[in-house]
Amino acid sequence: LYFGEATSDSKFYLMFSGTNDNGVAIDSYYETKNFSGEERERDKKYKYLYVSAKAVGDWNLKLQYSVDGGSFSNTTPETISLKSNAPAFTFTLPVTLDEGFLATYNTVVVPAVSRFIKIRFANNTLDQFFHVYGMTLMFRFGKLRKRISSS
Numbered sequence: 001l002y003f004g005e006a007t008s009d010s011k012f013y014l015m016f017s018g019t020n021d022n023g024v025a026i027d028s029y030y031e032t033k034n035f036s037g038e039e040r041e042r043d044k045k046y047k048y049l050y051v052s053a054k055a056v057g058d059w060n061l062k063l064q065y066s067v068d069g070g071s072f073s074n075t076t077p078e079t080i081s082l083k084s085n086a087p088a089f090t091f092t093l094p095v096t097l098d099e100g101f102l103a104t105y106n107t108v109v110v111p112a113v114s115r116f117i118k119i120r121f122a123n124n125t126l127d128q129f130f131h132v133y134g135m136t137l138m139f140r141f142g143k144l145r146k147r148i149s150s151s
Contacts, residue, residue, distance in 0.1 A: 005137040019127045029122035030132065035068075038115050043142035046117060049075060050138075053106060054131040061130045062122040067114035075108035082130060113142060130134035 020026060037044050046065075053061060060079035064072040110117070121132050 009035075019129050025124055025126040025128075027122075027124040028129070030118055032119045032135075034095040034118050035137065037139060037141070039141065040115060042149040043113055043115060044139040045140045045142055046112045046137060048138045049108050049110050050136040051080060051106045051108070051121075051132060052134040053080065053082060054133065056082050056129060056131060058083045058129040059123070059125065061132070062120075063108050064122065065077070065110050065112060066118045066120070067112045068116050072097075072120055073112075075110055077108060080106050081109065110137065111139065 049063065049065075051061075051063070059082055061082055062079050064073040064078070065075060066072045117137070119135065119137070121130065123130050
């Protein structure tokens with residue numbers, strides 16, 4: 001995949017060939033699909049988001065969430081460190097896995113109640129990239145949104 005820029009030198013770039021756009025940061029993000037916990041009609045109370053990411057440098061990955069098609073909000077904290085020896089929170093997993101995957105400092109709080117949720121991973125700083133390999137979102141089912149009547 002090739003893409004071009006609109007500056008005076010009008011360069012073309014090959015996708016995955018670099019981490020900046022002619023010296024300017026690339027605003028990159030990935031948004032998941034909407035998740036419903038397989039029960040679309042029920043509210044879910046979201047709690048923690050565990051992220052499996054690769055330790056790629058001394059910078060952060062921004063995390064946000066959107067509920068029921070609304071605008072994105074920041075998680076708490078709003079970033080996780082992609083540094084291999086980052087400090088850990090008290091509620092993170094206590095191990096570091098092989099191949100540079102992080103299992104510490106990869107947990108954020110998602111304080112939301114909704115039927116659907118979408119997660120966004122983002123970075124917009126020069127020469128800073130990210131690899132996300134998976135996530136686990138913890139939630140608890142709430143009440144049904146539909147009223148069910150019986151005769």
